[in-house]
Amino acid sequence: MNRRQLTNAPLLQAARGETPDHTPVWFMRQAGRSLPEYRKLREGVGMLESCFNPDMLAEITLQPVRRHGVDAAILFSDIVVPLKAAGVNLDIVPGRGPVLEHPIRTLSDVQALPTLEHEITEVAEGIDTILSELTETQALIGFVGGPFTLASYLVEGGPSKNHIHTKALMHNEPKTWALLMEKITATVTAFLATQMHAGIDAMQLFDSWAGFLTEHDYRELVQPYSAQILETARDIPRIHFGVGTGELLPDMAAAGPDVVGVDWRVPLDRAAERIHRVSGRVTGLQGNLDPAMLFASESAIAREVARIKGEARAAIEAGNATGHIFNLGHGVLPETDPEVITRTVRLIQED
Ligand code: 1CP
Numbered sequence: 001m002n003r004r005q006l007t008n009a010p011l012l013q014a015a016r017g018e019t020p021d022h023t024p025v026w027f028m029r030q031a032g033r034s035l036p037e038y039r040k041l042r043e044g045v046g047m048l049e050s051c052f053n054p055d056m057l058a059e060i061t062l063q064p065v066r067r068h069g070v071d072a073a074i075l076f077s078d079i080v081v082p083l084k085a086a087g088v089n090l091d092i093v094p095g096r097g098p099v100l101e102h103p104i105r106t107l108s109d110v111q112a113l114p115t116l117e118h119e120i121t122e123v124a125e126g127i128d129t130i131l132s133e134l135t136e137t138q139a140l141i142g143f144v145g146g147p148f149t150l151a152s153y154l155v156e157g158g159p160s161k162n163h164i165h166t167k168a169l170m171h172n173e174p175k176t177w178a179l180l181m182e183k184i185t186a187t188v189t190a191f192l193a194t195q196m197h198a199g200i201d202a203m204q205l206f207d208s209w210a211g212f213l214t215e216h217d218y219r220e221l222v223q224p225y226s227a228q229i230l231e232t233a234r235d236i237p238r239i240h241f242g243v244g245t246g247e248l249l250p251d252m253a254a255a256g257p258d259v260v261g262v263d264w265r266v267p268l269d270r271a272a273e274r275i276h277r278v279s280g281r282v283t284g285l286q287g288n289l290d291p292a293m294l295f296a297s298e299s300a301i302a303r304e305v306a307r308i309k310g311e312a313r314a315a316i317e318a319g320n321a322t323g324h325i326f327n328l329g330h331g332v333l334p335e336t337d338p339e340v341i342t343r344t345v346r347l348i349q350e351d
Pocket of ligand 1: 027028030033042047074075076077078079092094095096097098143149158159160206208331
């Protein structure tokens with residue numbers, strides 16, 4: 001396909017280390033339950049059903065772009081969509097998340113796990129529609145789930161607090177773990193290929209739960225697979241994100257992304273300094289307003305936005321970062337007032 005050549009999209013400029021005319025901003029989970037128009041469209045339609053419906057996934061992706069004027073759309077999908085498309089028996093349960101009928105815990109379970117071997121045409125078709133409606137300054141960010149996060153859903157069988165079965169498998173059966181990682185990497189790479197062929201402008205690797213790992217386990221047993229996934233997307237800007245990853249940021253940067261996503265716990269200038277000093281890499285930064293701040297007063301939000309922008313600027317001036325994409329430190333909370341989101345987006349872009 002012919003990818004859009006967007007020279008003036010602020011998000012892509014920031015990711016490439018150029019200087020955009022304003023700080024680009026998008027919010028993780030900007031599409032979804034905080035928006036009344038989303039809740040209306042989803043009435044009576046299952047989450048996975050909506051992810052495999054080209055018109056619906058396009059419309060839901062575009063809703064927050066129209067309403068908030070953000071600099072990027074994030075593809076409406078889910079990290080488990082490629083597993084479902086590969087034939088894994090799972091569902092996304094309202095109020096809970098992805099749930100598997102049979103958790104994957106043994107070598108024979110892993111051997112029987114199907115991998116994605118085809119393009120997901122519904123997603124490709126949805127992306128086509130999205131791209132026809134975005135302007136030349138609005139980027140479409142595609143995404144896939146990271147290897148540890150996806151493994152956790154597969155091995156635990158659903159959302160997990162402590163990831164006990166996953167960590168036990170990792171340490172008890174290294175060969176089974178390696179095969180599981182290889183299969184997840186193959187499936188994720190295939191889903192990413194669908195999105196790249198359809199024309200996404202940038203991508204984010206969401207290894208949301210990687211922050212639960214020790215540095216050693218992350219480095220030895222997870223990061224090499226993330227590096228493989230990111231390498232297949234080298235033609236577009238790549239963002240690498242996880243939650244609670246303060247200690248892992250240098251290893252996440254070493255996996256090869258153009259931009260590292262930072263949650264709200266670590267100031268951006270300290271994150272960048274640590275990445276540069278430990279990994280020797282200088283990347284872009286993404287983040288890092290605490291999602292709970294959107295429930296604070298307008299003036300408190302303004303102070304936090306100014307602090308975060310100042311820390312990003314300090315990181316760039318110190319030579320520890322190449323640019324800044326504003327985002328939350330994790331996803332928009334469902335109870336967030338959409339008008340506060342719109343106002344905060346404007347504040348970030350104008351100041
Ligand atoms: O009932 C509903 O409306 C479903 C809620 C929902 C939504 C809106 C789920 C179930 N997934 C999504 C969309 C989604 N998921 C997007 C696109 C929307 C956007 O960002 O604007 C993306 C990027 C994801 C990715 C995703 N799914 C992640 C990584 C991002 C993150 O938040 O860390 C994870 C961990 C999932 C699993 C998942 N899917 C859904 C839920 C509720 C969960 C989390 C469950 C848990 O806490 O373990």
